[in-house]
Amino acid sequence: MVLHSNITAVSSSSFDRLRTKSSTRSSFPSKGSQFNRNDDNMANRYSFYTPSAVDAATVNKAKSGRVSAPSPQRNTQTQPLSKQDEKMAALSQKLTTYARGCDRRQILRMLGSNQYTKMYTLKNAEVEDIAAAEREASGERGILNGVKFLQVRGSGVAPKASNPNQPMDSYFLQTLREICGHMCDMDGVCADPMALYGGLLLRLARSTSERDALEIVTKWLGCKELVVLPLKRRHHLPEYDVDQNANVKLSQPVDVELYVESGNVHSKVSMSHEFGLYRKADLESHGLSTQLKEWEGLVSNTSKFTLEKLRAIQYSILDSPRFLGTLKPWIFVDAEVVERVNFGSGDNVRILYVSVPEKKNSGYAAIY
Numbered sequence: 001m002v003l004h005s006n007i008t009a010v011s012s013s014s015f016d017r018l019r020t021k022s023s024t025r026s027s028f029p030s031k032g033s034q035f036n037r038n039d040d041n042m043a044n045r046y047s048f049y050t051p052s053a054v055d056a057a058t059v060n061k062a063k064s065g066r067v068s069a070p071s072p073q074r075n076t077q078t079q080p081l082s083k084q085d086e087k088m089a090a091l092s093q094k095l096t097t098y099a100r101g102c103d104r105r106q107i108l109r110m111l112g113s114n115q116y117t118k119m120y121t122l123k124n125a126e127v128e129d130i131a132a133a134e135r136e137a138s139g140e141r142g143i144l145n146g147v148k149f150l151q152v153r154g155s156g157v158a159p160k161a162s163n164p165n166q167p168m169d170s171y172f173l174q175t176l177r178e179i180c181g182h183m184c185d186m187d188g189v190c191a192d193p194m195a196l197y198g199g200l201l202l203r204l205a206r207s208t209s210e211r212d213a214l215e216i217v218t219k220w221l222g223c224k225e226l227v228v229l230p231l232k233r234r235h236h237l238p239e240y241d242v243d244q245n246a247n248v249k250l251s252q253p254v255d256v257e258l259y260v261e262s263g264n265v266h267s268k269v270s271m272s273h274e275f276g277l278y279r280k281a282d283l284e285s286h287g288l289s290t291q292l293k294e295w296e297g298l299v300s301n302t303s304k305f306t307l308e309k310l311r312a313i314q315y316s317i318l319d320s321p322r323f324l325g326t327l328k329p330w331i332f333v334d335a336e337v338v339e340r341v342n343f344g345s346g347d348n349v350r351i352l353y354v355s356v357p358e359k360k361n362s363g364y365a366a367i368y
Helices: 012-018 040-045 056-064 083-100 104-111 130-137 171-184 193-203 206-221 280-285 295-299 304-319 358-362
Strands: 119-121 142-144 147-149 226-230 254-261 264-279 331-342 347-355
Touching: 083 104, 083 206, 083 226, 104 331, 130 171, 130 193, 130 206, 142 171, 147 171, 171 193, 171 254, 193 264, 193 331, 206 226, 206 264, 206 304, 206 331, 206 347, 226 280, 226 304, 264 280, 295 304, 331 358
Parallel strands: 142 254
Antiparallel strands: 119 347, 142 147, 226 264, 254 264, 264 331, 331 347
């Protein structure tokens, strides 16, 4: 991975604001509370991951033979549904019924209540190509410890040059690299600035964050009559062109908070996503019947395999020229992925918050 060393100078006042987050923080949970250990596969792939420790008790049980192997006999009994599965099935049935009856008000009333979960624990972010994650992050608007970086140089998805490995940079990433260096030079902090920067890049990959959020929202709110789709934003475009795509909105800025506590660097990365519930009949009336012919059969079975096929359908609709910007969602849904990381211990927690914004859904005729 090639990281750029020519860092644009930033005014001293900006750095004073960026470095005010110091060792006085105490809101970060302690080690071993509700964090998930980063898996060993990702630890082997990137050096800035701390491998999870093997449970000694499990090893001792395995050596003593007390860990029993699964029975080779086939279980033909029907497994009872869990409470969460029952809740999801009941919600899907209600959404289908109200969507067929065009009862939008009842759906908004139901989703605004406490009848479904609005906070979910996500798995760790998995990024195959960290160089691609850096190019993608270069197109992000960011807020770093309260300082806004709202100027971008491109979409970040694909550079305009023919070489896909062409490095891309932004003032946001330049400043982030320099702040990582300053924090690692602080007294009592033992950390590698480039490893810290690489760990933050994984959390700044919008495509990965959007994919994980879309998967959860589809499982809960997707049904036979409602299709969950991301709202088309500039990062969905294959190439940034001012003349053709100037009317396509940018995503909400990613909010990064960095601070040092007890000799460890901590971060909180918040990334917002905008989704929409579209009536299947409305999409089919716009000539998207071909893409949706498998939707009804797949959405009722939200296994990992079917979710991947559903995601392929969702992004094929988003990329279709028939999916016009004038086609507004029936229901607006906001999702925010928030991840807290202790880079010293390697602990992290990643949460998805889902909401149905009243302001967006009350002004239904407004341009989004």
